[in-house]
Amino acid sequence: MFSLDFMRDNFTFILSALPITLLITFLSLIFSMLLGGVLAWVIIRDLPYVKYLVRVFISFGRSIPMLVMLYFVFYVWPWLANGLFGGPQDTPFSYKLSPLVAAVAAFSVVFSAYFAETFRSAWNAVEKGQREAAWSIGLTGFTQFRRIIFPQAAVSALPNYTSVLIDLIKDTSLVYTITVVDVMAKANIAAARGFHYVEAYCIVLIIYIALCLVLTRILRHTEVYLSNRWKSHAAKVVPSHSFWGKKYVQK
Template sequence: MKLDPSFIWTAFVKLLSAVPTTLFITFVSVLGGLILGTAIALCRIYRVPVLGPISTGYVAFIRGTPMITHLFLVYFGLPAVVDGLSASLGWSFRSVSIPYIAFALVAFTITASAYMSEVVRSGLLAVNRGQLEAAHSIGMTTPQALRRIVFPQAFAAALPNLSNSFIGMLHGSTLAFTVSVVEINAKAQIVASTNWKFFEAYLAAAVIFWGLTVLIERLAGALEKRINVYNRGGVA
């Protein structure tokens, strides 16, 4: 095999058009997973009746099954549910109108929610429970205490794990190509199929993913440093 350096650059330039799709999938999945995961973590920590055991079982099942399985379950199961509801309620909407990327977003959000719930739970448990009791003693409600005292400290404690989860979801977004979503990996395959230079195309894709990963690490590191300055009582 003879390496073609010029095609690596050509592929790199062409792959840049798929970066927004990859980042969109990652951001939406992580944000949705963080919101859902926070609710799951709270249900487990405060042992909410019915919801607590369901949340525990949900996390165990999602973490115990592969991400691509979630994607296929959503891809083949969601249309049946949507079409069934549409038929029973007399709606004209059908699953064929759902864009492929929506299946990836739903599946990846489900996956992220289970992992994010553990990240959030670890962050919340790292905050001294006495602070919540102190907030109650001065008249704060539990939601107020969580929002103003517990969550900021929990976020600081969970930030390293959050950034790792974000990077993991960035890399996991490559599975979206299995449902015909053109992200970076799928674009690399399309670019390489014109002349069978797959090694060069995937090498260019690897460079892009590496660059995005380094960027996320730097941003997370800067944010963590900023938070730690305030935790020490200093001034930025």
């Protein structure tokens, strides 16, 4: 029978693992964005030969299921690396990663592919004529990026960025399968005490819905703010003390 008392008594216990979920999300977000930025840069610069390797990597990252990647990094990688590189005493555990590190590594590989596509599409959304106009008035490549391209690309990227971030948060519910004690792991521990699995998973559902709604709302407000900020400067010359930096001519 469904027990509200169980939910009341165990909500705090399950919620106590939320910092682990947030830590994995934060670290994975940082590393996947950095790697995704590099991958997007290679494609945008159209570097010969390297761009083909990057495209293969992106296709790989977007094709493999998250659970399979977690298992690969945590269980398969130690044996594979030991066979390729050898190890202390030739044991299959010399390259074994901790559950937390394995989770972050797996998420970083998979989601870097999604962020690479997000960044690339945001870059392409900025009209080529604006970059040409920036060159014509003497702006360097970095200055163009900081004052003209990035403000517009950020607005274009935010919807896809929000979607990828929400997917990342939701996929963290899988890390308990490699022994990370997260929200799902705590829910299973609590549920096993009296076989209240329905109630325990309802608590997890509430936590994830609340977390995703808060982040979605924050990013939505950020998108609206940046969009309005950019539009207010789009038809005029921006002074050097403005939000976006020094003067430039906007088409």
